[in-house]
Amino acid sequence: MTSALPYALIATDLDGTLLCAADTVSARSHAALATARAAGAQHIVVTGRPVPQVRKILEDLGYTGLAVCGQGAQVYDTARGRLLHSVSMDRGLAEVALGKIEAEVGEVYTAVNQEGLDGETLMGPGYRMWHPHLPMVRVPRREDLWSAPINKVLLQHPRLDDDELTRLARAVAGDLVNVTMAGEHTVELQPPGVDKADGLARAAEVLDLQASSTIAFGDMPNDVPMFAWAAHGVAMANAHRELLAVADEVTLSNEAHGIAVVLERLYS
Numbered sequence: 631m632t633s634a635l636p637y638a639l640i641a642t643d644l645d646g647t648l649l650c651a652a653d654t655v656s657a658r659s660h661a662a663l664a665t666a667r668a669a670g671a672q673h674i675v676v677t678g679r680p681v682p683q684v685r686k687i688l689e690d691l692g693y694t695g696l697a698v699c700g701q702g703a704q705v706y707d708t709a710r711g712r713l714l715h716s717v718s719m720d721r722g723l724a725e726v727a728l729g730k731i732e733a734e735v736g737e738v739y740t741a742v743n744q745e746g747l748d749g750e751t752l753m754g755p756g757y758r759m760w761h762p763h764l765p766m767v768r769v770p771r772r773e774d775l776w777s778a779p780i781n782k783v784l785l786q787h788p789r790l791d792d793d794e795l796t797r798l799a800r801a802v803a804g805d806l807v808n809v810t811m812a813g814e815h816t817v818e819l820q821p822p823g824v825d826k827a828d829g830l831a832r833a834a835e836v837l838d839l840q841a842s843s844t845i846a847f848g849d850m851p852n853d854v855p856m857f858a859w860a861a862h863g864v865a866m867a868n869a870h871r872e873l874l875a876v877a878d879e880v881t882l883s884n885e886a887h888g889i890a891v892v893l894e895r896l897y898s
Contacts, residue, residue: 635670636896638843641698641830641856642889644677644687645761645813646849647866650885655691662890666897674698674833676826678812678852680743680781681706681713683751683764696836700743701812701820701852702829703781705836711747715832718745719807719821721776724783727803727819731785734802735795739786740772745779752777757786760815783807783819792817796851811870812852827855845896847881847889848873864892 640663642648650656663673676698677684684699684706694709705715724742732738739756743749751764754772769775775783787795795817800809808820834844846853846860849869857863857876865877866888874880881888 635843637845637862638671639834639837639839639845640666640671640673640893641676641844641846641860642673643826643848643850643853643856644675644679644684646868647847647853647884648675648889649687653687655687656887656890658887658890660691662887662893662897666893669897671897672837672839674830674837676702676830676833676846676848676856678816678818678826679764680704680749680751681747682749696833698826698829698833700781700829701810701818702824702826702855703820705829705833706747713747714836715829716745717781717821717824718779719781719783719819721780723806723821724780724819725776727807728783730803730806731799735787735790735798737788738795739788740775741766741784742775742780743782743784745781749778749781756788757784758815760786760813781820785817785819786815810852811850813850818852825855826852827859830856830859845892847892849884864888 678701680700688708697706703717707714741753741757743751751766752769752775753766754775792811796811811817841859842861844860845862846856847864849866851872862878864879864881865873868883881892
């Protein structure tokens with residue numbers, strides 16, 4: 631990439647960041663990304679969603695690059711329709727971590743993202759569907775969640791808010807799994823060492839690009855590692871306070887085309 635580019639790599643989260651209502655990308659954001667790509671920059675989607683939950687969005691974007699999915703566990707080549715990298719979560723370890731968490735906070739409701747290009751999101755008893763546009767399959771028993779390889783576990787608590795659940799889960803099980811909050815009603819357990827920074831670094835290596843030439847956009851605590859890795863982190867106005875605290879810049883909200891505002895300034 632030419633050194634004249636302000637940033638050679640643009641990394642964007644999806645929910646609460648690039649996506650607006652109904653999982654759409656605004657025409658303004660779409661145009662701003664197209665302008666940046668025409669200038670020579672690369673765009674990488676970096677999302678907590680697993681591959682099966684982003685394919686339609688990427689198709690609608692006309693996106694043909696790499697996508698970091700599953701909270702960093704998957705690097706997906708959209709042009710070829712294949713995984714370049716994938717990390718599964720040990721199901722026995724997940725059960726041990728859940729046991730430690732429930733010993734501290736009482737019963738939690740659980741779901742899992744299955745591994746692979748066609749993996750399903752399975753919801754155990756009590757787990758509430760938190761997103762109207764994501765396909766989820768209800769199973770009658772928690773043990774049914776472990777029927778196939780997974781890449782992460784999702785938690786909800788009947789009383790604790792997301793911040794408190796994250797804090798307590800990390801305190802008792804953080805030595806076994808990576809605990810992060812990715813959005814409303816979305817506290818997640820991943821394999822140790824798996825986060826958005828790890829996945830983005832792997833994708834950037836494929837593209838022969840560096841952290842020093844990367845700008846990242848996000849809105850939730852799961853974006854903190856990505857901001858630490860990138861040269862410049864831009865939080866949306868609607869971002870969680872933990873991300874706002876470490877951001878280099880704050881833009882407008884996702885609904886107000888915050889990504890486009892920054893990219894227009896940098897690449898137009």
